[in-house]
Amino acid sequence: MRVMKWSMIALAVAAGTSQFAMASSQEESKGFFGDQSLKLKTRFEYMNRDYKNGASNNADSGYRQDSGLSQLLTYESGFTQGTVGFGLDAMAMGSVKLDGGSGHRGNGLFAVDSDNNPEKSQGKVGGAVKLRLSDTVLKYGQQFVASPVFATDDSRMLPEVATGTLITSKEIKGLELSAGRFTALSAQTGMARDSIGGLPDEDGNHGKGLSNGINIFGASYAFTDNFTGAFAASDAEDYFKKYYVNLNYTLPINDDQSLNFDLNGYKTKGDDRGDQVMALGSVEDGGDGVAGVDNNLWSLAAAYSIGAHKFTLAYQQSSGDNAYYYGVDGNSTIFVSNSIQISDFVGREEKSYQARYDINMATYGVPGLSFMTRYVMGNNIKVDNAGEGKENEWNIESKYVVQEGPAKDLSFRARFANYRANGAYQNYSRDNYDTRLIIEYPLNIL
Template structure:
């Protein structure tokens, strides 16, 4: 069975290499050191969650506040010259807690020690080897992944890190093929190689999330400059099989106006232990789910107005996490809620403002409101939820602090009594300062 899964990867590579480009990336290689890069990203993050009616998890305070600073150092070599290029990638990361004791823990910025106090520091390292033939790259080891069916999350101090093999092929202009197999996923607050967690075994002990591996495949194609499409699929053994599709079209109206349409859809089918999952803790088992969203955005000058509709259906809510906490590429996945409850229907209204038009390049604002209802619960009636977000960001445009960014995010989340088991009412405030520095 595993041979069949690896044959899928081989087929993807064969399809990508059937038409070699006249001038490939490997032909233009400047060597192992000639194309190398070394980057350091420093991040400060402050997070405050105020649960007005008490936290859902009584083990944590209803008022949570933590802050810390992290650094992520990434090295990427070039590829050696020749028909097949060889290279190495490496990463080292660490975070230090600045504020937040046991009474205020629970934001997700830091893991907790044996005394239930937030860890004062945490860190991890990793590396990967890579090979390139023409415009096809094979990488094995620790890496970041951004597939719609397997994506590493980077919303806290340190990112998730996946361990496995990923093949990316860009042999045909406009077409990108990806295929891979991953056997471990380190969560943002977990320093172990495979710490994402998993379903309980017969003794009630939680196993490792990807101990049996996940296979992924993806393809994206640019039909025109304004129309793109993508498909992806995954098989997380003992959990589920997941399928994804995306269509994105931009209609230019004139130099100052455009209309964009973005469709995203998922289909999840339970597999073995996945059929025993209780996705939201309401006693309903199974992970079979259909989820889709359609967003339309009208841009005019500095302004963008977006409306979106999203629907979830099936035996349970949309389930993810073992495949990465960013594996949800839909319109209404926002700061706190993803609006993916069982049978949920949700609407979004959003407004973006780019201040470059008004003489302040790098400054932007965003606000959005999402309302969800029609949620099926375990005998508690119709579930409902809503969330309002406000965000502002400024990026330095020049000088020694170029690319230094300041970001403030605020969310107000509410749910009715029938759906309060999913998340408690709360105010969520975050301040994020990032400074990316290119050393080499």
């Protein structure tokens, strides 16, 4: 693996600006209002987790059930014209609870009040300023991030929102560079600017997650139309340093068939304070009180596509002092093959295997309709004083997107999961059925 030093990156960007770039994005700017957009996304979500061993807030019922409605309004201005363009972004979001009492809460759709009841409504706003020079953009403020080492999650009612600075450069064709520093992360159910739980203090109370910040760097390059690579790194102060690599290659067989290979890998090195997290056993999917967050995690997936069908096989392996740890760096910071609906299959020393099938019904005269099913089995999980941990999960998913008319892009998505773990692993992951219905309607206002 070749890691480019900052001086080399700066030289490459400068060369791309002076020699290779034809017409930059800034040169083609239509102005602050000319390139603006205003979008509204409405989401309905129903979620039910039926725990087979009575593990819920109410042992008599054994299940958790919530439903709600949310709206996310995002405004993005264009950039003013000139050598350096200036712009503004803004967001406003809110959700209302439709169903879900205190006895059935716990699916992560809503925060709870001082009486431990789900909040009836929630909302937050944010904004960011941005500058653009050629094809390089600097953005500061509240924003959504999708780096493999720092990714905001949008799997429930409202998305996580990060606060900080991000620079993204696309000066050379095929090469994208990014670097940033973030000092706060607002949880999906936390309306405060920094509401991700952090390291415990002497009394065991968890503080702010990113109070000391996280620095990130990323680079991706398209070697050819079919072969891409990426590298990313982060330093979450007081927690860990994390490194990520990806290689993705597609082999075209003919117009109707192709073979894709996708390799993802993480290396996590814990800081002294970060080791305390594991010492308290506070990590899901395998945290068992072992000090240290050092972990190596990798996956390799092979997918064969033929017409409307795609068949995927994947293998994933976790090794090190403990399970792969994430969350304080965003609850979507896990870009591996076997991170699925319920489990991530990242327990200590875990090995997991996946078989998946997808079908696109457009080939059969129903454009917008698709189906997916997959099965993942994990074993070899090291659990202190309990033997070998094992888990498995089966998913079924169907999605339909309206293709035309006034309801164009309206989508209906149904998801079902059946999760099981053996006795040695029940303390970390409980058997359950997970059923979700998600309806989304994205609307382009401007």
